[in-house]
Amino acid sequence: MVLEALAREGCEVIFGYPGGVTLPIYDALYEHPIRHILVRHEENACFAAEGYARSTGKAGVCLATSGPGATNLVTGLVDSMMDSIPVVAITGQVPKHLIGRDAFQEADTFGITRSCTKHNYLVKDVNDIARTIHEAFHIASTGRPGPVLVDITKDALLAQGTIHAPGPVHLRGYKVSLEGHAGQIKRAAQMIWEADRPYVYAGGGIVSSSAAEELREFAEILQAPVAETVMGLGSLPSEHPYCINMLGMHGSYAANMGISNADLLIALGVRFDDRVTGRLDAFAPHAKVLHVDIDPAEIGKNRRADLPIVGDLKHVLRRLNKLLAESRDTEGRLKAASRFRWMEQIREWQQQHPFTTVQSDTEIKPQHLVREIDRVSQGNAIVSVDVGQHQMWAAQYVRFNRPRLWINSGGLGAMGFGLPAAIGAQMGNPDKLVIALVGDGGFQMSLPELSTIASYGLPIKIVIMNNGCLGMIRQWQELFYNRRYCAMELDCFPNCELLAAAFGLKGRIVERPQQLARAIEEAVEEPGPFLLNVKVTPEENVYPMVPAGGAVNEMILAPPQPVEAGD
Amino acid sequence: MLQLISLLVENKPGALMRVTGLLTARGYNIESLTVAQTLDPELSRMTILAEVDPAMRPLLIKQIQRLINVIEAVDLSEKQIVIREMMLVKVLVSDEMRAALLKEAEIFRARVVDAAPGAYTLEATGASEKLDAFLEMMRTYGELEVIRSGAMAMPRSSRQDRKGIAKGKELTKVSA
Numbered sequence: 001m002v003l004e005a006l007a008r009e010g011c012e013v014i015f016g017y018p019g020g021v022t023l024p025i026y027d028a029l030y031e032h033p034i035r036h037i038l039v040r041h042e043e044n045a046c047f048a049a050e051g052y053a054r055s056t057g058k059a060g061v062c063l064a065t066s067g068p069g070a071t072n073l074v075t076g077l078v079d080s081m082m083d084s085i086p087v088v089a090i091t092g093q094v095p096k097h098l099i100g101r102d103a104f105q106e107a108d109t110f111g112i113t114r115s116c117t118k119h120n121y122l123v124k125d126v127n128d129i130a131r132t133i134h135e136a137f138h139i140a141s142t143g144r145p146g147p148v149l150v151d152i153t154k155d156a157l158l159a160q161g162t163i164h165a166p167g168p169v170h171l172r173g174y175k176v177s178l179e180g181h182a183g184q185i186k187r188a189a190q191m192i193w194e195a196d197r198p199y200v201y202a203g204g205g206i207v208s209s210s211a212a213e214e215l216r217e218f219a220e221i222l223q224a225p226v227a228e229t230v231m232g233l234g235s236l237p238s239e240h241p242y243c244i245n246m247l248g249m250h251g252s253y254a255a256n257m258g259i260s261n262a263d264l265l266i267a268l269g270v271r272f273d274d275r276v277t278g279r280l281d282a283f284a285p286h287a288k289v290l291h292v293d294i295d296p297a298e299i300g301k302n303r304r305a306d307l308p309i310v311g312d313l314k315h316v317l318r319r320l321n322k323l324l325a326e327s328r329d330t331e332g333r334l335k336a337a338s339r340f341r342w343m344e345q346i347r348e349w350q351q352q353h354p355f356t357t358v359q360s361d362t363e364i365k366p367q368h369l370v371r372e373i374d375r376v377s378q379g380n381a382i383v384s385v386d387v388g389q390h391q392m393w394a395a396q397y398v399r400f401n402r403p404r405l406w407i408n409s410g411g412l413g414a415m416g417f418g419l420p421a422a423i424g425a426q427m428g429n430p431d432k433l434v435i436a437l438v439g440d441g442g443f444q445m446s447l448p449e450l451s452t453i454a455s456y457g458l459p460i461k462i463v464i465m466n467n468g469c470l471g472m473i474r475q476w477q478e479l480f481y482n483r484r485y486c487a488m489e490l491d492c493f494p495n496c497e498l499l500a501a502a503f504g505l506k507g508r509i510v511e512r513p514q515q516l517a518r519a520i521e522e523a524v525e526e527p528g529p530f531l532l533n534v535k536v537t538p539e540e541n542v543y544p545m546v547p548a549g550g551a552v553n554e555m556i557l558a559p560p561q562p563v564e565a566g567d
Numbered sequence: 568m569l570q571l572i573s574l575l576v577e578n579k580p581g582a583l584m585r586v587t588g589l590l591t592a593r594g595y596n597i598e599s600l601t602v603a604q605t606l607d608p609e610l611s612r613m614t615i616l617a618e619v620d621p622a623m624r625p626l627l628i629k630q631i632q633r634l635i636n637v638i639e640a641v642d643l644s645e646k647q648i649v650i651r652e653m654m655l656v657k658v659l660v661s662d663e664m665r666a667a668l669l670k671e672a673e674i675f676r677a678r679v680v681d682a683a684p685g686a687y688t689l690e691a692t693g694a695s696e697k698l699d700a701f702l703e704m705m706r707t708y709g710e711l712e713v714i715r716s717g718a719m720a721m722p723r724s725s726r727q728d729r730k731g732i733a734k735g736k737e738l739t740k741v742s743a
Binding site for chain 2: 110111114115118119120122139171172173174295296297299300301
């Protein structure tokens with residue numbers, strides 16, 4: 001019953017881990033075309049489902065048993081909630097007559113996951129299963145996407161029922177407005193042409209609504225800078241002349257200076273996260289705000305919007321582009337000169353402080369490593385990262401030609417995400433190059449998944465940026481805690497060649513900068529999975545940096561490079 | 568001042584938990600809460616009085632509105648409303664004071680719902696302040712046992728207010 005409903009929703013693969021109460025589902029899986037990937041921990045089932053969803057745009061499905069299985073999903077659910085990722089989680093529950101009696105592996109999954117899902121269900125009747133699963137997919141993948149959990153009792157899973165064809169889902173309390181208010185869109189066009197220094201702040205909403213093409217058109221009509229949030233990377237191709245990289249805590253100098261001087265902030269599918277805004281009252285202090293989002297609760301949450309539009313970005317941008325294109329030669333002319341000067345100013349900032357190329361002959365700089373990954377990717381590989389310094393460097397240096405290539409835990413910042421998410425991404429994109437770039441901390445949180453990768457022969461290239469410590473913790477302790485380093489060292493890291501061999505994988509340790517390029521090429525050329533442990537300089541910091549709660553234009557830029565003795 | 572929220576929710580398991588959970592997750596204390604079915608048996612009406620930071624009130628309403636089981640959420644704090652609460656009071660009263668108590672109760676339009684030797688149980692409805700005053704009065708007669716229902720509120724149907732509600736509804740439509 002469950003599988004039939006999932007199949008009707010187009011589900012091809014489930015990431016799961018069996019248990020007592022979900023055995024009826026596994027019994028059906030025995031002869032069902034849906035593929036099941038047995039992960040090594042339920043948390044990773046949810047992360048993998050997210051990797052699948054983030055890279056394909058389709059809802060990811062994970063399956064766990066009652067009690068510990070369900071509680072292990074929680075981090076992944078919160079993660080997909082924070083980043084608005086469509087995930088349908090199915091959990092088993094103890095039989096109806098045992099609920100509330102502290103049965104073996106019983107947990108109040110419905111209660112526990114209430115706050116970390118967009119919606120959740122407890123199903124106790126076999127005849128509700130199919131309808132509920134269809135509702136779950138509908139809720140997960142429409143409007144502002146998010147995770148939906150369906151908890152099903154074992155007796156319902158075992159019972160025989162009739163499956164109804166999925167009719168149109170009707171939910172009285174759930175309505176999504178896609179189009180956006182026509183009058184507001186008209187006013188937006190006017191507001192845009194009246195601005196001298198417009199600035200586009202593009203986020204995950206562009207990715208969720210598949211509006212990259214519309215964004216490119218918008219930027220080209222407007223000829224204004226587009227900065228992306230960590231969730232929006234790839235919305236506009238990194239190489240595009242109006243793309244000015246990431247903004248926020250570790251954003252580019254140009255992006256952060258731009259936001260501080262703009263007079264119109266065009267916020268598209270963003271939520272004014274504190275890692276972007278820094279001190280709110282110093283964020284875009286001279287700008288009016290035009291905010292487009294599908295979720296009305298985001299409008300005015302952190303920053304008042306002078307002009308709000310509630311709608312799906314693809315629809316709204318299409319209509320806005322049409323209006324702007326029509327008035328380009330009339331109203332669009334008025335401020336064309338100041339917009340041109342503004343873009344010149346942005347380019348000047350870009351040249352003043354680009355992301356610096358740090359390289360050395362004796363040790364591998366982490367920036368050098370991400371540059372090498374960028375070189376083999378050429379903007380086309382799926383890069384799944386963990387959380388910390390390597391994530392920020394990758395966000396700064398790796399180019400993306402389109403959305404859904406950059407996979408990261410943005411809002412929650414969940415370590416241990418990168419490797420299992422890469423599993424999901426590879427399952428969803430069997431022919432694409434998938435690189436899991438992880439730190440030595442996050443890698444050890446997700447290490448059991450090497451076994452999953454090995455057993456399914458998933459050709460993921462795992463690159464460990466190994467600095468022997470929790471780099472971001474070290475950086476904060478250095479900068480803000482007077483170098484009182486505490487609990488940041490990660491010694492006793494396993495020998496990766498032996499570790500890889502233990503799982504029957506190929507692996508390699510890289511310690512010298514001269515070996516790096518070749519080693520990465522070798523990993524990519526290898527048809528199967530590859531584990532690369534790259535030892536990098538431990539004391540390297542991510543710059544620019546806006547200290548937490550600081551103003552975005554008060555960045556700590558890279559410390560001056562020591563001057564090499566001349567010849 | 569407390570925030571007064573009126574909600575129309577689907578009459579489904581978990582709907583109450585979602586709403587109260589959202590409030591408690593933000594550290595807001597719920598002062599009173601009433602829930603019951605509406606004329607449409609699939610829906611329930613909830614009235615919540617909670618201590619909410621005034622700056623957070625519009626956001627809270629939108630976040631409640633976002634819940635799948637919630638059909639409508641309206642902030643009635645600043646609106647023209649009818650607000651009523653019901654109370655049951657058991658007064659342990661001496662024989663010589665019984666007549667005086669009944670007279671006093673009449674002033675507050677409280678009704679006797681149960682009588683026993685040495686005790687009366689009275690039912691009173693009204694605005695919370697009126698019930699507070701009634702309680703003060705009853706205290707002078709003897710020991711009390713009290714149950715209050717919590718506030719129920721409905722917008723007044725004046726023209727100005729109708730405009731207010733309509734606006735609220737329109738906003739809901741645009742935003743949902």
